[in-house]
Amino acid sequence: MPRLCCPAFMLTLAIAGAGSAMGDTVALNRDLVQPHLHVVPRTAQETTRIAKAVAPTTDFSGAEPFETNSGGGATVRARDNADAFSxxxxxxxxxxxxxFQLGNGLFTKIWVSSPSSTxxxxxxxxxxxxxxCQSCHLKDGRGHPPEGxxxxxxxxxxxxxxxxxxxxHMSAxxxxxxxxxxxxxxxxPDPVYGGQLQDFGVQGHAAEYSFGVTYKETEIALSDGETASLRQPSYRAANLGYGPLAKGAMLSPRVAPQMIGLGLVEAIPAQDILALADPDDANGDGISGVAQVVWSHEYDRxxxxxxxxxxxxxxxxxxxxSAFAGDIGISSTLFNTPAGxxxxxxxxxxxxxxxxxxxxALTEINDEGLDFVTFYSRNLAVPERRDVDDPVVLRGKEVFYRTGCTSCHIPKFVTERLAEQPEQSFQLIWPYSDLLLHDMGEGLADMRPEGRANGREWRTAPLWGIGLxxxxxxxxxxxHDGRARSLLEAVLWHGGEAANQRDAVIDMPAESRAALIRYLESL
Known part of the structure; x- marks a missing residue:
């Protein structure tokens, strides 16, 4: 079990013990630093410049400065083929x-069972x-969910x-x-099956289960006589190979997300994300983002x-x-579990x-290999925006902002100034996410808590690259499970804190709705 690391940590627990909003803020801002980054502190002048740079626009007559470069200086030209995210x-x-190329080799590498001459x-x-890794993150993009x-x-x-x-008996x-x-x-975790179900086994080992899903279609009436159809999935773990799941077991599907821009997300200052959190909806806007808190196995905090x-x-x-251990069964010094x-x-x-x-290291991938994979994942570039000055795109952008989508899909951040990561250092980026947890309603709920996230909450997904x-x-x-077959369906699945925005999209003129989707396709 991880150790409580230091007196300062215990002091924070005492401050936060009442669970108040003040205690929560004090605790999070004190503890949630980024020890893995070599940060050069911002000057007062830089802080002022940044505040102006990330302020939301109110002018939709043309593209904003640098809006084409979603990933700042790390942005690459948008390709029209499957290599666009690689x-x-x-x-x-x-x-x-x-x-980067060495990391790519390890990311695409096919692992074999033991013992082996390799x-x-x-x-x-x-x-x-x-x-x-590439088997799930195909071409560094989204995974492929089943269609039926x-x-x-x-x-x-x-x-x-x-x-x-x-x-x-609580952990740290x-x-x-x-x-x-x-x-x-x-x-x-389930006492027999662990934290996730594996549907393959090496020779002599039965798979844990077979994945099953069925869909039920529901038609949604939209304005101006238009309609949309949503498919409600029902998941099951069939052919369980090691007996029944534990009583009360909660299942939640996961499709591999796209890989671009991860290093830039990692470089966003923690305090800039925490400043967006509003767990008690103090401003009364119906949006109450919560910061997720997890344990660092590397820094023991x-x-x-x-x-x-x-x-x-x-x-x-x-x-x-974690993915090496859980998905492939490959141990490392962070998760030294040779049996996955x-x-x-x-x-x-x-x-x-x-x-x-x-x-x-007596692990199946050593620290050098893990570092190469980390560098590769950190530097998968975000493609540039397309058609930022197109009149329909600009109209869709205005709809996106006026409808309140930017309450969670925050357009802009400036990353930390980093001494050893020039690619991610001090970049104006456009991820369209606050990286906080939000209640997305009953329709998307998996009813499976994870850390601070309850069964209805999900992290705001970054939107950059979504049009590709x-x-x-x-x-x-x-x-998260690939149920939405289009961007419009994804919007219509929003509920909970985003219910008002979803309803606005349903009720707005069809021309505005089409412009909104066109804007999302340009990201």
């Missing part, structure tokens, strides 16, 4: 591009969802957890969250969650190591040969 940061020094490539599983009950699940899986009663992060909010729901559909990981490196997600009750899986033999989804991934499926 390019290195446009401002990467030439000598660092080799590191000691650098064995260790797969024994239970797994994919044999490579007879379609194979290309890159989707089910997370699983069970509720935990009482406040005893659970103690921290309990101090911030005593009502935080606690969960644990709480950190701001940024990555994943519920912002469950604090850094790209930990996100990568296999639990102590899966004794055959735990006893199987692994790929740690012959490595200095079909170009890269060959489909136009969106949201």
């Amino acid at each position: 390019l290195v940061s446009g401002n990467a020094p030439f000598e660092r591009q080799l590191d 000691l650098a490539s064995d260790g797969l599983g024994p239970l797994f969802n994919a044999r490579s 009950p007879d379609d194979s699940a290309v890159s989707i899986f089910l997370r699983v957890s069970v509720p935990v009663e009482g406040a005893e 992060i659970e103690s921290y969250l309990h101090a911030l909010d005593p009502n935080t729901e606690r969960t644990a 709480p950190m701001l969650g940024r990555f994943g559909h519920k912002a469950g990981q604090p850094t790209i490196r930990q996100q990568s190591a 997600d296999c639990t102590s009750l899966q004794t055959k899986c735990r006893a199987a040969p692994n790929g740690s033999t012959g490595t200095d 989804t079909e170009t890269v991934s060959g489909h136009s499926y969106f949201l």
Whole structure:
């Protein structure tokens, strides 16, 4: 179990113990630093300049300065083929591009089972969802959800957890969250199946389950005589290979998200994200973003969650190591679990040969390899915007702003000034996300808590590059499980805090609705 790291951490718990808004703010701002980044503090003059640069526009007669460069200086030219998300940061020094290529090699590498003569490539599983990172993040884009009950699940899986009663035997992060909010729901992995279900096994090991989904269509009436159809999914874990799931088990589907811009997201100052949080809706606008808090296994402390559909990981490196362990069954120094997600009750899986033999760190991927994958993921570039001056796009942008979509999809940030990351350092970027958790309503609820996120809350997804989804991934499926088959369907699935914006889109003139979608396609 992680240790409570220092007296300052305990002081923060004491300050936040009442769970008040003030305590919450004090605790988060004090603790949620970014120890993995070498930050050069901003000057007062820079802070003033930044405030002007990120202020929302009220002029929709033309494109804003630098609006084409969604990823700042790291932006690359938009390609019209499937490689559009696979390019290195446009401002990467030439000598660092080799590191990017080495990371790409590990990202696309096919892992094999142990024992094997290829000691650098064995260790797969024994239970797994994919044999490579690229198998889920196809061309560094979105995963492929199944289209129906007879379609194979290309890159989707089910997370699983069970509720935990009482406040005893809490881990360090659970103690921290309990101090911030005593009502935080606690969960644990399934005692047999672990934290996610694996649908493949190496030779001699049965898969844990078969993924199943059926859809029910519902027609939505829109203004001006238009209609849309939403498909409501129903998920099931079929052919369970290791007995039934635990009582009360909660399942939540996950489709792999696109990979672009991760390094820029990581470089956004934590305090700029925390400043947007409004957990009690103090301003009365109906939007109450909550900052996710997770445990850093690398720094043994709480950190701001940024990555994943519920912002469950604090850094790209930990996100990568977690995916290696959970999805492929590859151990690292961050998650030294050679048997992957296999639990102590899966004794055959735990006893199987692994790929740690012959490595200095006694893990299946060493720190150097993990660093290369991290660098690659950090530097997958955001393509430039298209048609920013098109009159229909500008009209759609005005609809997007006037409707209130920017309450969560914050257009602009300026990243930290970083001493050792020139690609991400001090860039004006346009991710269209506040990276906070929001209640998205009953329709999108998975009813599975994760950290501070309850069963109705999701991280605001960044929108940059969303218009190139079909170009890269060959489909136009969106949201955490790919249920939305178009951008319009994705908008219509919004509920909860975004219900007013969704209803406005339903009721607005068809011409305005079409312009809004055209604007999203330009991102």
